[in-house]
Amino acid sequence: MLVAKAPPTTNRHLLSWVEEMARMCKPDHVYWCDGSDEEAKLLTEEAVTDGVLIPLNGEKRPGSYYSRSNPNDVARTEELTFVCTPTKAEAGATNNWMDPEEARRKLAAIFDGAMKGRTMYVIPYLMGSPDSPFAMLGVELTDSIYVVLNMRIMSKIGTIALDRLGASSDDFNHGLHSVADCDPERRYITHFPQDNTIWSVGSGYGGNALLGKKCLALRIASYRAKQEGWLAEHMMLLEAESPEGETHFIAGAFPSASGKTNLAMLVPPPEFAGWKLRTIGDDIAWMRVGEDGRLYAVNPEFGFFGVAPGTNYLTNPNAMRMLEHDCIFTNVALTPDKDVWWEGMDGPDTDLIDWRGKPWKRGAKEPAAHPNSRFTAPMENNPSLSRFAKDPRGVPISAILFGGRRSTTVPLAVESFNWTHGVYLGATAGAETTAAITGAVGRIRRDPMAMLAFIGYDAGTYFAHWLSMFGRMKQPPKIFLVNWFRKSDDGKYLWPGYGQNMRVMKWIIDRCAGRAGAMETPIGYTPRPTDLDLRGIDASVDAIAAALRVDPDEWTKELEAHADWFEKIGGTVPEALRLQRRLLLASLKAELTN
Ligand code: GTP
Ligand code: SPV
Ligand code: MN
Numbered sequence: 001m002l003v004a005k006a007p008p009t010t011n012r013h014l015l016s017w018v019e020e021m022a023r024m025c026k027p028d029h030v031y032w033c034d035g036s037d038e039e040a041k042l043l044t045e046e047a048v049t050d051g052v053l054i055p056l057n058g059e060k061r062p063g064s065y066y067s068r069s070n071p072n073d074v075a076r077t078e079e080l081t082f083v084c085t086p087t088k089a090e091a092g093a094t095n096n097w098m099d100p101e102e103a104r105r106k107l108a109a110i111f112d113g114a115m116k117g118r119t120m121y122v123i124p125y126l127m128g129s130p131d132s133p134f135a136m137l138g139v140e141l142t143d144s145i146y147v148v149l150n151m152r153i154m155s156k157i158g159t160i161a162l163d164r165l166g167a168s169s170d171d172f173n174h175g176l177h178s179v180a181d182c183d184p185e186r187r188y189i190t191h192f193p194q195d196n197t198i199w200s201v202g203s204g205y206g207g208n209a210l211l212g213k214k215c216l217a218l219r220i221a222s223y224r225a226k227q228e229g230w231l232a233e234h235m236m237l238l239e240a241e242s243p244e245g246e247t248h249f250i251a252g253a254f255p256s257a258s259g260k261t262n263l264a265m266l267v268p269p270p271e272f273a274g275w276k277l278r279t280i281g282d283d284i285a286w287m288r289v290g291e292d293g294r295l296y297a298v299n300p301e302f303g304f305f306g307v308a309p310g311t312n313y314l315t316n317p318n319a320m321r322m323l324e325h326d327c328i329f330t331n332v333a334l335t336p337d338k339d340v341w342w343e344g345m346d347g348p349d350t351d352l353i354d355w356r357g358k359p360w361k362r363g364a365k366e367p368a369a370h371p372n373s374r375f376t377a378p379m380e381n382n383p384s385l386s387r388f389a390k391d392p393r394g395v396p397i398s399a400i401l402f403g404g405r406r407s408t409t410v411p412l413a414v415e416s417f418n419w420t421h422g423v424y425l426g427a428t429a430g431a432e433t434t435a436a437i438t439g440a441v442g443r444i445r446r447d448p449m450a451m452l453a454f455i456g457y458d459a460g461t462y463f464a465h466w467l468s469m470f471g472r473m474k475q476p477p478k479i480f481l482v483n484w485f486r487k488s489d490d491g492k493y494l495w496p497g498y499g500q501n502m503r504v505m506k507w508i509i510d511r512c513a514g515r516a517g518a519m520e521t522p523i524g525y526t527p528r529p530t531d532l533d534l535r536g537i538d539a540s541v542d543a544i545a546a547a548l549r550v551d552p553d554e555w556t557k558e559l560e561a562h563a564d565w566f567e568k569i570g571g572t573v574p575e576a577l578r579l580q581r582r583l584l585l586a587s588l589k590a591e592l593t594n
Helices: 014-025 038-048 100-111 145-154 159-165 212-230 260-264 319-321 420-427 459-472 498-512 541-548 554-567 575-592
Strands: 029-032 066-069 082-083 119-127 136-142 173-178 186-191 197-201 231-233 235-239 247-253 277-283 285-289 294-296 303-309 329-330 374-376 394-405 412-413 431-432 445-446 478-482 518-519 525-526
Touching: 014 136, 014 173, 014 285, 038 066, 038 145, 066 247, 082 478, 100 186, 100 197, 119 159, 119 212, 136 145, 136 159, 136 212, 145 212, 145 303, 145 329, 145 374, 159 459, 173 212, 197 212, 212 231, 212 235, 212 285, 212 459, 212 541, 231 459, 235 260, 247 260, 247 498, 260 303, 277 294, 394 420, 394 498, 412 498, 420 459, 420 478, 420 575, 459 575, 478 498, 554 575
Parallel strands: 029 119, 066 329, 082 186, 136 173, 173 197, 247 394, 394 478
Antiparallel strands: 119 136, 186 197, 231 285, 235 247, 235 277, 285 294, 294 394, 303 374, 329 374, 412 478, 412 525, 431 445, 518 525
């Protein structure tokens, strides 16, 4: 049993805020996390006693635990996520907005007494390397032991964060979280960017509850980045080293459940022997212009909260090795010998217990693991981790990729003509929706820079901020649009994806170094099949050609749809992007009349 101790800080801003929140939530105990291994052991034991965690097979998954969420609480709920700026215009057309006073009143009524009979855990946490100027501090108050144990993997918690805060600073994110009664009718994820505050109630899952992730490191940080002239983005980060020892760092923004973790852990095919791809981050990048005028990126997280289904030794062997020990698995299926299973793994050889806790017969139609089931893995478990992963200065970025799940229209890869065109490709990127957010799956929605749900202010102003970054850089990264998910008319993926994406990465690197060829099309430079290294690929010439194709009719429709998208965002869409759209459409039409 954990014994509550005196608060391990004299910071009066922190002490009085914790006191005030405790007065509202009325927990039986307030426990300050120190982040020690001893504490983690005790918390884990308590979570097991309470039935929050189930220990997994000690031989097959040492140090790992299994958890099931409330079946009504399995993904981020964007419709219940709010940006609470003084005016609706500041939040813009793409965010749900609530007046800050109204939001506080509404949520205070739910938080009132919500922690009765429970413990309030105080989690001081650090995002980013402790010795990095990039680092941000937060304190999350939560009544969920599951949240504490996940935050412990995803950030640096406890004494290390308090030390950095010091005795007098009030520069920390004020995060209040309660699962309360986990009622979707009383579920709100609210952000107060001006006050560096987050209040989240009614959900215990992922980005709704681990406040350091989407809430702080993207929504609040993007607001701050706009004020301070940097970028907080939903991007994976990887290091690519060629056989000759040339190293490039690449950032990639793909919407939720669209391939960031997989790309960041890519294992090159045998034809690419000597290439080394290493992970820096799989979800979030903070990027600042360095003194040499290049764009430097850090991953502020310390772990990976990744999609389980589809992960296997063929698609992502590094992830499978990362998951061998000391992980938390949420909403996957359980084998009779207490190991985990999900769709995409071999087997199963036996019947299972599904993510709801119900018996599941082999071959049943319903998935055994929830499509948005996840693993939480410590960064150091990753066998492909880059030695630059926690470099306090960050890594200089050669290329930025934007992408999405598009079964039509968007070719395998397109290089932008210039920065403005690249920002345009990001701002108009569309994607078919996935299980990572609640709602219909497979519908196309615009997801600019994969940040639709994470821009902490007006989207048009965010595009203008992206455009303005160009003037701050001496050596800006090149911008590319990629799509691993294009399908044939009979619904098959045209491109084999996963490790095979190395072939596209190499073309991108060679374009950055001025070595590879491309074809100019009305929408950008695309690789011809001869520009890609396709030695040994298991795909037909026709399928590859179809994956690369720019179809004028599809693109005419696409560019017309962009007009509706800009219309939706409203008057803040930069003129340079509106004109870019008209220029692209005009070029396309001019070509069609030839
Ligand atoms: P979030 O954690 O939600 O931000 O997702 P993510 O962008 O990191 O996505 P992730 O890499 O976990 O991939 C999500 C799903 O897409 C998994 O089921 C993968 O197996 C699948 N996937 C990833 N890369 C590819 C690819 O190149 N081709 C195909 N066809 N599927 C892929
Ligand atoms: C995403 O949905 O983009 C995720 C998972 O990375 S969550 O942490 O739930 O936001
Ligand atoms: Mn994500």
